[in-house]
Amino acid sequence: MKKIVFLVLAGMLSAGALQAQSGKAFYNSPYKTRNSGSFDARYSILSFGLGAPNKAVQDTYAGWSRSGSPVVYAKYEHGIMDEVGIGGQIALSGGSYKNGANEKVKIFAFHMAVLGYYHFNKLIPVKQLDVYAGAGLGLRVRNASSDNNGYNDNFDDTNITVPVRVGGRYYFTDNFGAYLEAGWDDMSDAAIGVTFRL
Secondary structure, three states: HHHHHHHHHHHHHHHHHHHHHHHHHHHOHHHHHOOOOOOOOOOOOEEEEEEEEHHHHHHOOOOOOOEEEOOOEEEEEEEEEEEEEEEEEEEEEEEEEEOOOOOOEEEEEEEEEEEEEEOOOOOOOOOOOOEEEEEEEEEEEEEOOOEEOOOOEEEEEEEEOEEEEEEEEEEOHHHHEEEEEEEEOOOOOOOEEEEEEE
């Protein structure tokens, strides 16, 4: 047993030493030519995820309870430089408000945005880890509908949004990974999902 523990620890220390050596070589190379391989101008990325909390149903009516589904995201990005990409996202969400008299208001929200991304592949020497920040311009359309006691209380609102997101993708294979994102886009504060490098 001691021999197995020793071999495992020795293997971990060797892997750590190799990573430190490759990191040292990475940082010694010129910034302009440096790239961890996590992103470059050839890549197209398609991602699908779920976000929370559902911002479309965050407003509260006095005495009403609310419920909402997770926000569903579809995102696409294409590299235009080794550390810069441009893309878009579409998001959908639904939910409702309900009061004690069984009156209900249904909410549906749709969001679309164009975003530019900066990837930190020239600063982080891990090929599987793609850390990025993005900002852009979007549009959120929200529809509320109800038919309570024969009285329609419907409304629509449309907002121009400036989404700002930071996140990371970890690739388990060359073409498949998972992502985690946080920020603001008037739909959710955080999202998690799967990502495909095309």
